[in-house]
Amino acid sequence: MAEGVKGGPGPAGGPLAIGIAGLGTVGAGVVRLLAEHGDLLAARCGRRIVLAAVSARARGRERGIDLSGVRWHDDARSLAADEGVDAVVELIGGADGIALELCQAAFAHRKPVVSANKALIAHHGTALAAAAEGAGVTLGYEAAVAGGIPVVKALREGLAGNRIERVYGILNGTCNYILTMMREEGRELAEILAEAQALGYAEADPGFDIDGVDTAHKLAILASLAFGTRVDFAGIHVEGIREVGALDIRYAGELGYHIKLLGIASSTAHGIEQRVHPCMVSIDAPIAHVDGVFNAVAVEGDFVGGTMLGGRGAGAGPTASAVVADLVDIARGRTMPVFGIPAATLERTPTAPMGRHVGAYYIRLMVVDRPGVMAGVTAALRDEAVSVEALIQRGRNPDDVVPVVLTTHETREAAMMRALARIAKLDSMRQPPRAIRIEKL
Amino acid sequence: MAEGVKGGPGPAGGPLAIGIAGLGTVGAGVVRLLAEHGDLLAARCGRRIVLAAVSARARGRERGIDLSGVRWHDDARSLAADEGVDAVVELIGGADGIALELCQAAFAHRKPVVSANKALIAHHGTALAAAAEGAGVTLGYEAAVAGGIPVVKALREGLAGNRIERVYGILNGTCNYILTMMREEGRELAEILAEAQALGYAEADPGFDIDGVDTAHKLAILASLAFGTRVDFAGIHVEGIREVGALDIRYAGELGYHIKLLGIASSTAHGIEQRVHPCMVSIDAPIAHVDGVFNAVAVEGDFVGGTMLGGRGAGAGPTASAVVADLVDIARGRTMPVFGIPAATLERTPTAPMGRHVGAYYIRLMVVDRPGVMAGVTAALRDEAVSVEALIQRGRNPDDVVPVVLTTHETREAAMMRALARIAKLDSMRQPPRAIRIEKL
Numbered sequence: 035m036a037e038g039v040k041g042g043p044g045p046a047g048g049p050l051a052i053g054i055a056g057l058g059t060v061g062a063g064v065v066r067l068l069a070e071h072g073d074l075l076a077a078r079c080g081r082r083i084v085l086a087a088v089s090a091r092a093r094g095r096e097r098g099i100d101l102s103g104v105r106w107h108d109d110a111r112s113l114a115a116d117e118g119v120d121a122v123v124e125l126i127g128g129a130d131g132i133a134l135e136l137c138q139a140a141f142a143h144r145k146p147v148v149s150a151n152k153a154l155i156a157h158h159g160t161a162l163a164a165a166a167e168g169a170g171v172t173l174g175y176e177a178a179v180a181g182g183i184p185v186v187k188a189l190r191e192g193l194a195g196n197r198i199e200r201v202y203g204i205l206n207g208t209c210n211y212i213l214t215m216m217r218e219e220g221r222e223l224a225e226i227l228a229e230a231q232a233l234g235y236a237e238a239d240p241g242f243d244i245d246g247v248d249t250a251h252k253l254a255i256l257a258s259l260a261f262g263t264r265v266d267f268a269g270i271h272v273e274g275i276r277e278v279g280a281l282d283i284r285y286a287g288e289l290g291y292h293i294k295l296l297g298i299a300s301s302t303a304h305g306i307e308q309r310v311h312p313c314m315v316s317i318d319a320p321i322a323h324v325d326g327v328f329n330a331v332a333v334e335g336d337f338v339g340g341t342m343l344g345g346r347g348a349g350a351g352p353t354a355s356a357v358v359a360d361l362v363d364i365a366r367g368r369t370m371p372v373f374g375i376p377a378a379t380l381e382r383t384p385t386a387p388m389g390r391h392v393g394a395y396y397i398r399l400m401v402v403d404r405p406g407v408m409a410g411v412t413a414a415l416r417d418e419a420v421s422v423e424a425l426i427q428r429g430r431n432p433d434d435v436v437p438v439v440l441t442t443h444e445t446r447e448a449a450m451m452r453a454l455a456r457i458a459k460l461d462s463m464r465q466p467p468r469a470i471r472i473e474k475l
Numbered sequence: 476m477a478e479g480v481k482g483g484p485g486p487a488g489g490p491l492a493i494g495i496a497g498l499g500t501v502g503a504g505v506v507r508l509l510a511e512h513g514d515l516l517a518a519r520c521g522r523r524i525v526l527a528a529v530s531a532r533a534r535g536r537e538r539g540i541d542l543s544g545v546r547w548h549d550d551a552r553s554l555a556a557d558e559g560v561d562a563v564v565e566l567i568g569g570a571d572g573i574a575l576e577l578c579q580a581a582f583a584h585r586k587p588v589v590s591a592n593k594a595l596i597a598h599h600g601t602a603l604a605a606a607a608e609g610a611g612v613t614l615g616y617e618a619a620v621a622g623g624i625p626v627v628k629a630l631r632e633g634l635a636g637n638r639i640e641r642v643y644g645i646l647n648g649t650c651n652y653i654l655t656m657m658r659e660e661g662r663e664l665a666e667i668l669a670e671a672q673a674l675g676y677a678e679a680d681p682g683f684d685i686d687g688v689d690t691a692h693k694l695a696i697l698a699s700l701a702f703g704t705r706v707d708f709a710g711i712h713v714e715g716i717r718e719v720g721a722l723d724i725r726y727a728g729e730l731g732y733h734i735k736l737l738g739i740a741s742s743t744a745h746g747i748e749q750r751v752h753p754c755m756v757s758i759d760a761p762i763a764h765v766d767g768v769f770n771a772v773a774v775e776g777d778f779v780g781g782t783m784l785g786g787r788g789a790g791a792g793p794t795a796s797a798v799v800a801d802l803v804d805i806a807r808g809r810t811m812p813v814f815g816i817p818a819a820t821l822e823r824t825p826t827a828p829m830g831r832h833v834g835a836y837y838i839r840l841m842v843v844d845r846p847g848v849m850a851g852v853t854a855a856l857r858d859e860a861v862s863v864e865a866l867i868q869r870g871r872n873p874d875d876v877v878p879v880v881l882t883t884h885e886t887r888e889a890a891m892m893r894a895l896a897r898i899a900k901l902d903s904m905r906q907p908p909r910a911i912r913i914e915k916l
Contacts, residue, residue: 343783
C-alpha cells in the first residue's frame, strides 16, 4: 500500500504520511481501510494517505495486515519525532500515560493527532485542544464519540448556524444491547450480561460500560462541542444500569416507554446540566427504537429543530471510518479549532446542580400489602409537593410483597429525593425505592 | 446586524460579506439567523458574516427583517458584480433562468455560491461544480438536500473513508406527511392532500412533490456525492405516490410494512441504479418510523455499515441552518471540490436499466371472484418464473370485485412487468394491477 507514493493527483501534491500507535482491532481496521481504499482516498483528498510507521506492544502478533515497508517503533512516543510521519493516530487508549504523552509529543513536533480515545479527550480535551492550536495543528476525535456516526462534524460544522439547546444520545452499545435484550426476553441484567460477555459484546470488567462511565466520557465531549464550554467530565451526574430490573422494563412497556441509558446535556438557567442515567423514553420518540448495539445522537438547535444521527457506535469498521474521516480532513488541509471555537475562548460555565433538575419520575416500591401502606407514601410525596400522575397497584395478596408503581408530574429532583428518602424508611418497604427519570424528548 | 463590522476576533480578520438573492421564507430565515447569531458565528468562524446586499422581487414587502444599511439590487445577477459582496446566496429557485445565471456570474467573479436550489443542482450540478472549481471557489448546497440535516457534509466528509454501496432516504416531507396520515387515519390520498394544501404543507400544484420530482432532484445530488459520478437526473426512474391506495396501506400493515416514498441509489454490476418510487419497508427498519414531515437519509458504507440521519427536511429554520453551515465553511476558509472529488474527474457511469432491477414485489389485483380466477394469474407468474411468497384473499363473495394481494420472492423487474401486463388482460381483472416494490433495508 505504502509503495505507490508518487503524490496524489490534486494540488496538495505529496502524500500524507501517518504513524499509528496501537494495532488492536481498530488499528488493524484503519490499516485495512487505508490499504483497500488507497485510490479512492487519493481522489477525495487530492493526495495519498500513506502508512509510514506503527507502534504496538507485540511486534510479532498476526493481525492479518501487511506491514512490510512500514517502520516499527517500540515506544509509541517516538512516532511523534519520526521525521517521516506527518500525522499521528493514537489508538492506545487510557486517559493518561503513553496516550497522553504521545499527543503532547506530537503537538510539540507540530504534528496533528487523530485519536479514538474518549477517556483521554474527556479528561484532557481542553488542554490538548490548547496545545494543538498553540502548535497550529488539529486534534481529531470523531472516532471517540459514537463510532462511525459523524456527530462531531455535525455539531462543529453541519449545525454551526445554531445555538444548541440540548444534545443527548445512546452512546454505549453494550448497555443498549443489554436493555434491548432485557425488554425482548423479559430477563434480568445479570443473565444477559453474562451472555454478552461470552459473545464478546461486553468486557470482562463491565463497569466501564454498565456503570455509565463510557457514556459520560462521550457526553463530556458532546457537551463541550455543543455549548462551547471547557470539557467538564467531573461535572457529569452518572448512574449506570445495574439497578434496572426486568420488572421495571415490563412496567415501562405498560406505560408506553422503553428504558434507555442516555447521556443528556442541556443549557439551563443554572448552567450546563450533564447527566447519564437510565431514562424512560416514550415509544413515540425515535430514539426509543434505536435498539441492540446501535448508537444515536440527537441534537436540538434553535433553527434546525431536532436532528438525529444513528449507526454503529463501535467496532473496527465504524471506528476506522471515523479515524479516516479525520485523516481526510487533515490531508485536505481543512482544519479548525478542536472544539469549534479557539480553546482559549471555551467558557468555564457553572455545572447545573442535579438537585435543580426538573423532570418527571417513575417510582417502583416493593411493599407489604396491608391497609394504610399508601398513606405514608402519599404523605411523603404531598409534603414535598410531588404530584402523582398515575399509580399501578394490582395482584393484591394481603401480607405479600407486591410492587407499587407510580409516575409523577414534573418536579424538582431535590424534592423527589427527599420524598424517596422518607418513603424508604416506611415500615412496609421491603426494598429501597427504585426511581427512573422520565425524559421528555 | 451589519453595523458592527469591525472584523472578527479570529485570524482570518475581515468579515465575510454576503449577498442574498431571494427573500422568501428561507431568505428571511437566513437573515434572521445571521442577525440573531452574529456573535456566535463570529466566534465559530473567527470573523463576522455580514449581510451586505440583497435582491428580491418585491422591494416593499414586509418580511419582519431589518434590511437597513443593506444594499438592494433589482437584478439578482448584479449581486455577483457587487464589489462589497464576497459570497452569493442563491435562494431564487428554478432549474434555469436567473438562478443559473447568477451562479455563473458569481463564478465569473470568482465568488463562492451557497444555494438551496435542488432543481438547479440536479440539472446543472456537474457544470456548475466545474465552473466553481475553475474559479477556485466553492458551491455549497447543503440546503438543497434534506433541509437542516447535514447529509451533504456527512457523505462528502464524515463518511469519506468508505466506498458507499447504497444511499436512500425519505426526501420529501409532503409525501411522507400524506403517507403517514393515510396510514394513521385510513383515508385516501386525495382527501389528505386537500387538507395538507389548506394547511400549507403541500403546494397548490402538488405534482412536483407527489409525482416524485422533488425527491428525484435530491437523489441525483446524493448519488453523485456517494459514487463520485456526474449528476444524472435524467437517469432516475421516477414514480410518485398517486397510485398508492388506502387499501394498499392497510395490507402493508398486515404484512408488517409501512409504505414510504424513497429515493434509492445503489452501485450495481450494471451501473448506478437510481430510483424514486413508493416502497414497502419492514416495520423493523428504522426508516419505517420516520413519519410526518420528517426526512431521513441512510448511507451504507463498506466500513461504517449503515448510518442514518434524520430531521426536518424543509422550512425556514432548518433550511437557513443548512445555508449558514455552508457560509461558515466558506468563512472558515474550508473548501473542497463541490462533489468531493474534482468535477473533471466525476465519472460518467452507465445508468443501470430499471428492467434489470432485482427485488420483491407486492401486487394488488381487483378481480371478480369466480372459480378459476387465480389460475390465469399464477400461470402468468409461473411463465415469468416469478415465485409467490404469500397470498391474501378473503371476504369471498361470488361475482363481487375483491382484492387479491400477493407478495413475491426476489425477481427481475422486467419479468415482473411482463407478468403484470399479461395479468392486466385477464377477463376477471376490474382495475389495472397495482405493484409496489418491497425494499430490503
